[in-house]
Amino acid sequence: MPESFDVVVVGAGPAGSAAALVAARGGLSVCLLERGPFPGSKNMYGGVVYARILDDLIPRWWEEAPIQRWVTKRSTMVATATQSVSIEVQADAWGRAPYNGATAYRSEFDAWLAQKAVDAGAVLVTDTTAVGLLRGPGGQVTGVRTDRPDGDLAAQVVIACDGVNSFLAKEAGLYSAFDPGEFTLGAKEVLHLGHEEIDRRFGLVDRQGLDIEMVGVTRGIPGGGFLYTNLDTVAVGVVVNVEALAAAKVRPEELIAGVKAHPTIAPYLRGADLKEYSAHVIPEGGYNVMPELVTDGMLVAGDAGAFCLAAGIFLEGVNFAIGSGRAAAEAAAEAIGRRDTTAAGLAGYRRRMEQTFVLADHKKMRHAPELLLSERMQQRYAGLMCDLAEGLFTVTNPAPKPGMLRLFRTMQRRHKVKLADLARDGLTAWRTFG
């Protein structure tokens, strides 16, 4: 007889730990499986944790969460090889409770959240890979097989939070169409600079942090670059469509080198030493490419369910992981209480997410990935914006100022931007962000 739990959660990332925490608090017996030696050891991201979703789960979480810096400045940068236009937003409120976004090392943040689940009564089992699903006579999921001897674990509900490559979701047949073009590769370098030096170079004090998102720095490969500050390190990297990366035959670390050498970025990083290089795949396709999220006896949350919002100006994942994990645990508790863990009994999962940001944001921004990764956005509009801005502020004396309209027409021709495209993309952007 395999060991038995009400809920087995596979993967102790933010989705899995949030699911385990909520399920354990709901009085269910919970096993939280993690294949790494500790939660977070397999996890990497391009960013920022927006943890508002934790407010009611872990009151005053900001007093204890192991964060690096609070993001008080965030900059969106559009670039060509020699120019950039940035919109930087700075808000004092983001630097005090209840805060907005934070940089954090996933090895610390994920381990902290997993410990919350353990404190609530979940059994965390590390160093253990789930290698397959256990099925009942009707095909329903009844547990998971692990790579430990006699390692079968029975469960009334399995919550698969096994990451972007989710072998469990695939084994369960939940990915009807699996398109590699919907995935991006994130690769980054964490560079040591020292706390004071980072404060000085980026104009920060104490735990204030900066996040820069860039477009136009990936040699025409659809994607973007990022830079954000940790306490004494800076993370800099790229996120690029995997198929386009392969087609371009450019190596990921060369793209990072390109970002680091950009004239806007290079002075920030002078003399910095590489502390750690890392890479991870991201499910960026959004709403339109999400797998089925529910089957008999199993729910899918976090990256495994493609809950990663890559909508250009918004780049969020950890919050969607936590939100989906919570909803999964609530739906599992409800289904177990009603003794119906079929897909119909677990339907509360999707309903919960539709009522909150988890699916509502994704649905609203479902056209964002194709728009933002389009060649127009990545190259033509980026070039147009940079040349317009440079032209606007280049003094042409003794000639009088050309005026915006004339500049626009010149640059529009130079970058082969069609007004019809601009209008259509503008409308899509309005529907996405409006």
Next chain:
Amino acid sequence: MTIDLEPPSAGPPAAPAAAPLAPGAPLPEPGAPSAPTSISFEDRMATVEFRVAAEAHITVDSDVCRSCTTKACVSACPANLFVPTSDGGVLFNYEQCFECGTCYLVCNHEGAISWSYPLGGFGVVMRHA
């Protein structure tokens, strides 16, 4: 009048004259670009902790690879684990794998790359990611 707004000629950005270096940071080589000096790929991978399992979690069927003209895995793998061989096949080293999945996503030959996660507790351990 003409509006000449061509961007200035491209080239490596000039290193700003004198700027503070982080305490203890190495001085840049004379003539080096202003970005951090590039390091060898071996040194790059040496910054990452790997707990190497006895058994490979990824296997590559080099026979299939011989018929592959793109070999997309070779350039796309962030850990540079795929090496083309002189006979048209692909050599693969699983030991420094990030377990990211890029290789099988870009592979266009069914069955060339068999991919799974390493035995629990083994593989990459990221500390500052």
